[in-house]
Amino acid sequence: MQIFDRLSVRRNRDRAAAIFSNHDFMVSEVADRLADRLDDVTRRFPVALDLGCHGGEIAAALQGRGGIEHLIQCDLSPKMASRAAANGHPTLAVDEEWLPFAPASFDLVLSCLSLHLVNDLPGTLLQIRRILKPGGLLLAALPGAGTLAELRQSLIEAELAAEGGASPRVAPFADIKTLGALLPRAGFIQPVADAETISVRYADPIRLLADLRGMGEANAQTERRRGLSRRATLFGAVEGYRRTFAGDDGRVPATLELITLTGWAPDP
Template sequence: MTPPAAPKAPPRLFDRDLLVRRRDRAAPHFDEYSFLKDLVSSDLVDRLDDTARTFRAGLELGGHDGGVSEQLKGGAKVAAMTLTDPSPAMVARARERGLDAAVADEENLGFEAASFDLVVSALSLHWVNDLPGALIQVRRVLEPDGLFLGALFGAGTLAELRASLIEAETEIMGGLAPRLSPLPALADMAALMQRAGFALPVVDRESVVVRYDSVFGLLADLKGMGERAAFASGMGQPLPRRVLMRMAELYAQNFSDPDGRVRATFEIVYLSGWAPAPSQPKPLKPGSAKVSLADAVRRQGESDQQA
């Protein structure tokens, strides 16, 4: 009998070393460009405050210089936070802010199973090559009934820039090269949370629109955030200047407001889920309902007629 084939490794889309170098370069001035990270970090803290639980040990995964940990420091919600990021320069900045921080890669978490009862991640997981595997690792380091809260850029992010680049490069070069990272859609993330084994998963999204004098302001912000494309070797190609300038023209033509400023959309996909535990509520088994949906609808109709 032929043995089953080994599962294929996920495609390596991103050069993690290049990502680290870009975060290292962004680190000294990151606070000048961290407005999206700060916004999302605040949203995650608000969502955490909506839970009735308090937590003994939290992990901020891919935390850059520590947006979530900084807001939770000294509060009553989480007794202790540990921040990780693959960039040594970002970790150094986090330590300068008095945070417990260590260099670690989201693709290879070196923590023991059930080390934390809370994991948070703000705008970092869209850079991992194996997102299903990363989510499984997150669940592994959570103790039973531990909570994961995450946020990453979704498929609608930079739709204006994508459209302008595609049109400009097709017009001038007659073809396309990878320019912007592929990003997951809402339905993709819902499926991945279930596949990773989280209980009670919830996935939703919000859009943030930022306005600029020109597309070049957007490009400067992406560089300052450390969010420029970091494709694996052989995938990306240099962007010809004439394509860049044509893209800027198309962007201004198609995505300008009446005052001449241009729009850039960032779609944020929020994730939450719990490590499974016996005490959690379980869905009913199919066919175990005591009242049928048809009976419920009929009774509601009778009630409406009597009112």
């Protein structure tokens, strides 16, 4: 199934690359949380891959953790990869659905908020397990099913009211049970999936939409409605967001359900 238009995903990230530093706070926060997990692992990982590197936030967060001597960065977007390359690590443009690396190339694969937009996540996890050395580790952070629930509800209600029907506007996110079950299917051992919730409060829902676009997270679903949204739909969604979710201070929440996947490549 082609849920996502991968060419659109790449174009969204290409467009975002020039302004990404104005909107990268969530990627940086999740990268820090992902890197912190290496503090609990005594094993060293000399060769590591940052899969879906965005602007190089994982590299900035590592700060010598994990005994990493060589970090390879890659991103679907050539322009985003060029941005990340400024930190001096080898960087290339790579589609997460078609990994061009030899088997047993890496001791560690890290992925920060990138794998949720692949069409064949089981296949991608299988490829990741293949490129890991025996005893290698996967650490991946993805948005879970509760992510952007407020925005999803507001857009659906506004489009139904203004246009008499609803189209897919927020990406579908998998739940923790589904994601956790994919790890053993891909051949990982000691699989763990855990979830936490991060809530960001905005003075205006329009700023949330700007952040999503600036992060390269504009709608890339294959079945999305083409063309610009009607003004009535957009303004209805913004007003509905405020009316339903605003707190006493007038600010509205945007929820990220962060699911972290941990799995080891088998080692005899």
